[in-house]
Amino acid sequence: MKLPQVELGLRRPLPIEVTAVTLPFWKSLESGQFCVPRCKHCDRLSFPPRKICPQCHGDKFDWQPLSGRGLLYSATKVHSSPSIYGILSPVRVAIVDLEEGLRLLTRWLPSGADPCLDCPVQLVITRHPDGHHYAAREARTHT
């Protein structure tokens, strides 16, 4: 499943270390998908990608693309940030519960209205000069 893409123009605030464990995830963003590891032993999905499954310590995984659909669990707007994060300004952050059962922290792309908790949201892939990243926004019916 391909996710909507958003051009943000600015660099990501922190350099992101890509490891053998996380490389398939970052590659998936480049291909328009948001893929997470599924443990071959117990089927548990996890995110961020880890070396071993937190449920059974299995170390073999398949990569599953997510639908990107979920609900907004919580959100905040941060008014005081170190200058290196200034390019995010204003810093808006959300916790999203995805329909596959995962929860993640992500950037929130505001649509104008206040974030509405338990309302449908959509993960999007964000493109930056130094690579791909991700964010969430209010779900739009036409996407």
Place this chain on the structure above:
Amino acid sequence: MASIAADAMAEAGVAPADIDAAIFTQNPPTTRQLGFATFMMAQLGLQCRGLVTEVGQLGLTGGVAFDQAAAQVQLGQADYALALGVVRQSLGELSTALDFGIRAVGDVNFQSPFALPPIGWYAMDCARYLYEHKVSRAQVAEVAVKSRGHAVHNELAQFRKPLSVGEVLEQRPIVEPLGLLEVPARADGAICLVLCSEDTARSSGKPYVTVAGRGFFHEGYHQIGDIHHDMTAFPSARLAVDQALDAAGIALADIDLAELYAPCTITEILVTEAIAMFPRGQGWRAAAEGVTSIAGGSPVNTSGGCLSRGHPPQITGLYGLLELREQLLERAGQRQVKGARLGLHTCELGNYNATLAHVLEGPR
């Protein structure tokens, strides 16, 4: 730090040669002097046969220093052990502290790039709480007003001017929905507690309190789990406090006052609900109705707590334990809880992902 430690030792009636262990709180990133514990040994002129080290992580730090100093005594490695530390946030750049916080409370590759500071997690607890329980921001702000009322009577407190709900609400937002007076300010502090066995304390002839129970729990999450869960339930607080109460052979109802680590207004509400002091979704009523005030039925954070006494994070736990000691020895002056004999302390890390709880008992 050195003069505070000397004062504490003098008050306990112990000489430098009596100290066998010194457990320092881990230093904040703004501290220039590295190797701080060994540096301080030279400043204090101490020679120790027990352990000398820095311990702790984030908000747990003060409690861990106390816990490890107590363990030194319990293990027979020290007759007297110090739990001590110093924090000077005012010396450092705000950026340094914030950047440290952002990297400490998130996965550096998957969460920190979104720039959420530690108080941002509590802000999201607050947003969720307001939504789930249909509570207003003004109702949560009552905690800041209540705590300030306590700090008015505390000479150690950073902020002592009485406060109204209106003043809290009109401040600029910091991490929405929380404003300036609902989150902790930068703070400095230095503190030293002296620990020994009860036999030693009794024979010293000095007033003392005892550790009646202790509990700890880590829920296996870092800030949030990666599956759906109730983020505002703080299960580690309940499990650690239950363990401490069981060890003390008492129930929560026996506790006369509690110093609960709570950097933001919402955190105090959530931890009091988590430990079943109040029903879920009802904890906000306690401050507004005076229940958690000094003269109320369940006094909480009589020191003024993180928001008013102050929050030098690495030593906040030690300040909480000090407040219980002052209360249980009936030395708390105008903020004295009458007849206080049993006090509960908690400190935590993350979004209360881990809790360390102690029950202190005053003289019988």
